[in-house]
């Protein structure tokens with residue numbers, strides 16, 4: 042039994058669909074609101090949330106006449122109340138308000154908070170059996186088994202919104218689970234695809250933020266440059282589709298046109314293609330089980346001319362190797378992998394460590410965690426959150442020595 046539907050097996054409902062967007066002011070949130078704007082008669086917005094940008098949240102809440110708006114920063118409740126004055130839109134602040142937004146009745150919910158902070162709100166939607174477009178990969182990396190089991194128990198439906206996983210989701214419909222032999226997710230290779238290890242080591246924040254194909258939030262853009270994002274996505278794929286690490290391959294594909302491929306027993310390989318525009322996978326999730334009209338450009342393969350593929354380099358991009366290792370280790374190791382990476386990326390953004398030190402901090406944190414005998418199965422969301430917190434503390438304590446080490 043899987044929470045990710047393998048066939049288009051749910052009947053479409055009638056009337057406007059109530060939708061909620063967690064992380065409405067972010068990059069995925071923006072793409073989602075863009076799609077909702079295209080067909081206002083089809084959707085009614087139940088709740089919208091953001092971290093601290095009150096003005097942007099209030100503007101969206103008013104535009105879409107949301108019933109509820111929540112800001113994560115508890116100090117901004119009065120500001121939000123003022124910004125929504127006279128609109129009749131209810132509001133709240135703090136983590137509990139984000140969870141309340143997720144728990145409110147909406148048929149469809151976009152989970153697009155960034156980082157592990159998205160776990161509890163997404164679980165609140167899972168527990169009420171919602172249909173969830175899942176962009177927040179950290180939910181699965183931090184607590185994949187638990188998250189998917191809770192979804193099965195509650196009858197929630199998880200629609201993969203990450204482009205590669207959405208591609209796999211679409212391609213998987215060509216066969217059944219017993220016939221599946223392998224999945225392949227593609228990676229653009231990021232801005233440092235052709236750089237030497239020495240140059241990658243010294244890469245600046247500005248260089249890391251220049252993604253060749255995708256326009257995304259800051260954290261995921263840096264993760265793409267380090268290929269940690271692909272590591273997170275390997276883990277995400279394993280939990281979403283209940284795959285062994287050996288069934289998952291990564292292929293570097295600089296054009297970002299083929300997003301994911303599924304190989305079946307007869308050696309047929311079914312792929313999904315599209316322009317690198319997150320509105321395509323999000324539109325698939327929003328319309329599912331139907332297809333809706335999307336605003337993205339049509340794919341012109343003749344104009345693109347060439348699609349190329351390369352084997353990823355685990356030496357220059359150790360994050361990918363570490364992700365597979367964490368996945369094989371299990372027992373909270375992927376939670377530690379994610380937490381250490383979040384600490385490392387924040388330190389890189391704060392210019393406390395070099396780019397090359399991101400993977401070194403993740404590796405050192407994993408090594409210390411395992412050597413300390415902390416590996417154990419995660420049995421609850423609080424368990425996962427406790428591991429996340431402890432791993433962050435460990436990573437922060439290792440940070441000075443990693444930062445000081447010359448390379």
Ligand code: NAD
Pocket residue numbers: 063064065066067068069070090091092093094113139152153154155156158176177178179202203204255256257258259260261319
């Ligand atoms: P972003 O930084 O642009 O936006 C994040 C959103 O979450 C914002 O609305 C922000 O206000 C909110 N937020 C941040 N921290 C929060 C907190 N502690 N509590 C409550 N809300 C908080 O990020 P993004 O690029 O839109 O990515 C969102 C998620 O989707 C991430 O997990 C990312 O890995 C995933 N994803 C993004 C893309 C992409 O193209 N941007 C593609 C695939 C998957």
Ligand code: MG
Pocket residue numbers: 203204205274
């Ligand atoms: Mg992706």
